[in-house]
Amino acid sequence: xxxxxxxxxxxxxxxxxxxxxxxxxxxxxxxxxxxxxxxxxxxxxxxxxxxxxxxxxxxxxxxxxxxxxxxxxxxxxxxxxxxxxxxxxxxxxxxxxxxxxxxxxxxxxxxxxxxxxxxxxxxxxxxxxxxxxxxxxxxxxxxxxxxxxxxxxxxxxxxxxxxxxxxxxxxxxxxxxxxxxxxxxxxxxxxxxxxxxxxxxxxxxxxxxxxxxxxxxxxxxxxxxxxxxxxxxxxxxxxxxxxxxxxxxxxxxxxxxxxxxxxxxxxxxxxxxxxxxxxxxxxxxxxxxxxxxxxxxxxxxxxxxxxxxxxxxxxxxxxxxxxxxxxxxxxxxxxxxxxxxxxxxxxxxxxxxxxxxxxxxxxxxxxxxxxxxxxxxxxxxxxxxxxxxxxxxxxxxxxxxxxxxxxxxxxxxxxxxxxxxxxxxxxxxxxxxxxxxxxxxxxxxxxxxxxxxxxxx
Numbered sequence: 001x002x003x004x005x006x007x008x009x010x011x012x013x014x015x016x017x018x019x020x021x022x023x024x025x026x027x028x029x030x031x032x033x034x035x036x037x038x039x040x041x042x043x044x045x046x047x048x049x050x051x052x053x054x055x056x057x058x059x060x061x062x063x064x065x066x067x068x069x070x071x072x073x074x075x076x077x078x079x080x081x082x083x084x085x086x087x088x089x090x091x092x093x094x095x096x097x098x099x100x101x102x103x104x105x106x107x108x109x110x111x112x113x114x115x116x117x118x119x120x121x122x123x124x125x126x127x128x129x130x131x132x133x134x135x136x137x138x139x140x141x142x143x144x145x146x147x148x149x150x151x152x153x154x155x156x157x158x159x160x161x162x163x164x165x166x167x168x169x170x171x172x173x174x175x176x177x178x179x180x181x182x183x184x185x186x187x188x189x190x191x192x193x194x195x196x197x198x199x200x201x202x203x204x205x206x207x208x209x210x211x212x213x214x215x216x217x218x219x220x221x222x223x224x225x226x227x228x229x230x231x232x233x234x235x236x237x238x239x240x241x242x243x244x245x246x247x248x249x250x251x252x253x254x255x256x257x258x259x260x261x262x263x264x265x266x267x268x269x270x271x272x273x274x275x276x277x278x279x280x281x282x283x284x285x286x287x288x289x290x291x292x293x294x295x296x297x298x299x300x301x302x303x304x305x306x307x308x309x310x311x312x313x314x315x316x317x318x319x320x321x322x323x324x325x326x327x328x329x330x331x332x333x334x335x336x337x338x339x340x341x342x343x344x345x346x347x348x349x350x351x352x353x354x355x356x357x358x359x360x361x362x363x364x365x366x367x368x369x370x371x372x373x374x375x376x377x378x379x380x381x382x383x384x385x386x387x388x389x390x391x392x393x394x395x396x397x398x399x400x401x402x403x404x405x406x407x408x409x410x411x412x413x414x415x416x417x418x419x420x421x422x423x424x425x426x427x428x429x430x431x432x433x434x435x436x437x438x439x440x441x442x443x444x445x446x447x448x449x450x451x452x453x454x455x456x457x
Contacts, residue, residue: 021094031070031091033445038066041123045116059101064109066095068117072438075416079103079110110431111422117437118430121300122322124440128296129323131449138292139327140400141315141336143308144408145283146432147419148270267423271304284420286432287311289319290407292331292399296443297407297436298322302429308335313344326350331400334358342380353397355388356381411439 025031039062046061070091071082083103085092101109110117128134273283285306289298299318301311312332320326330345331353345352374386387393411417417435420428 021098024090024094029091030073030442030445031095034066034070034073034441035095037127037441037444038062038069040127041065041120043116045119046113049113059099059105059109061109061113063096063099064101064106065117065120067092068106068110068434069438069441070095072415072417072435073442075414077416077421079107082106111427114422114427114430114434118433121297121433121437121440124437124444125296125298125319125322128294128440128444131444131447133294133444133447133449134291134296134298134323135293136291136323136325136327138329138331138396138399139298139316139319140290140292140404141287141312141330141332142290142400142404142408143285143287143311143335144412145273145275145281146286146302146412146417146428148267148282148284148428149420149423150266150270150282269304269423269425270428271306273306284425284428284432285311287315288404288407288436289315290404291327292403294443294447295403295407297440300433300436302425302432304425308333309338309341312336312338312341329353329396331397333400337381337384339380342384352384353388353393353400354384355397356384407439411435415439 043061043065046065050058050061067082067086071077071085074091076082076085080103082092083100083106086096086100087093125134267282270282270284272280273285275281275283284302284304285308287301287303287308289300290296291298299315299322301315301318303311305311316326316330326348327350329351334355334357337354337356341354342352374383378386388397415435415438417432420431422428422431
């Protein structure tokens with residue numbers, strides 16, 4: 001006989017009255033925050049797509065957005081893992097009202113509404129601004145490579161495409177020649193219901209591979225033409241800025257891709273890029289502007305351009321469009337340095353802290369403070385180097401290292417956003433923005449301030 005008395009444990013006991021889902025979690029749990037804040041958002045773009053009255057009633061879009069946001073905040077993005085969590089996780093069951101949409105429904109909802117889901121980022125920025133979390137004294141710009149939903153081993157170079165195309169053409173042609181010489185034997189073998197010249201399965205797959213290679217070649221050739229046009233436009237702008245007369249080449253030969261140019265068959269819009277770890281991956285280039293004090297993501301973008309500099313102006317314009325004002329200071333690393341960017345910021349009366357040269361983190365402390373007068377013929381690079389060597393310049397530039405880089409670290413590590421789930425540049429861009437929106441909501445929840453009454457649109 002046990003001397004100690006324990007609390008009763010009767011898991012099979014039937015409850016007399018059904019419990020309230022709101023009693024399952026403490027009142028300050030983030031589930032209730034997600035529920036309330038998503039209810040205040042403008043989801044009209046999602047609701048507008050449901051026009052056909054026929055068929056079974058779909059799941060409530062408000063609930064679907066809530067479980068996606070909560071899942072991203074918890075680092076659960078896979079539709080199958082979300083479906084499992086809707087059965088096993090109390091937070092998800094409370095949020096869904098004890099409904100369990102299957103993984104196909106979750107995946108299809110995300111794919112179908114990827115654009116309005118990405119647009120929720122602007123609403124989270126406006127919420128943070130109304131709550132006093134965004135002051136725009138200093139904004140930092142940076143980029144990170146995110147793995148595409150494709151392997152780099154499924155890519156093929158243009159030179160390999162030419163060789164493989166010729167090999168497959170010869171192989172298929174040889175097969176047809178053999179079939180033509182044995183036509184009567186094939187008729188007897190296959191019967192009158194077939195012509196006898198159909199490609200067998202192993203040859204049919206090669207024909208499809210040939211067609212895929214031809215499509216990839218055409219796309220690479222189109223991109224080569226577009227690249228040549230951009231380079232010609234850049235040469236024209238450079239000549240005009242130097243006061244020279246631009247003269248196009250007399251003989252414009254047909255531009256062909258370089259043999260090393262590659263295209264991926266799984267996600268053709270992704271590119272092989274060098275990651276921060278020094279490895280080449282099939283990826284997209286994700287960009288963000290972050291408020292350095294609150295670490296709220298102000299704007300985001302994602303493209304298949306490996307270079308960071310072309311994204312700079314567009315990111316800041318997107319931030320200004322959302323908040324209707326611009327930051328007082330902007331910092332970025334050397335990959336964004338461009339005299340045009342500095343001139344553009346000067347016109348906006350925004351101070352820039354962008355080094356012209358790549359400097360490692362541990363090298364800043366060994367830099368000497370500037371001495372002497374500023375030369376009369378000093379260019380922008382010299383002036384920027386000199387400013388960043390001052391005590392103030394170092395302190396302001398350090399804000400970039402302490403804001404945007406930790407944001408990327410949290411999104412990739414804590415939220416598990418290291419690889420995209422959807423393919424194609426447009427869908428990948430929307431999912432990156434949606435991840436930044438979920439991150440912003442987590443920051444707003446952690447701030448512990450009252451929620452705004454309505455969502456800005």
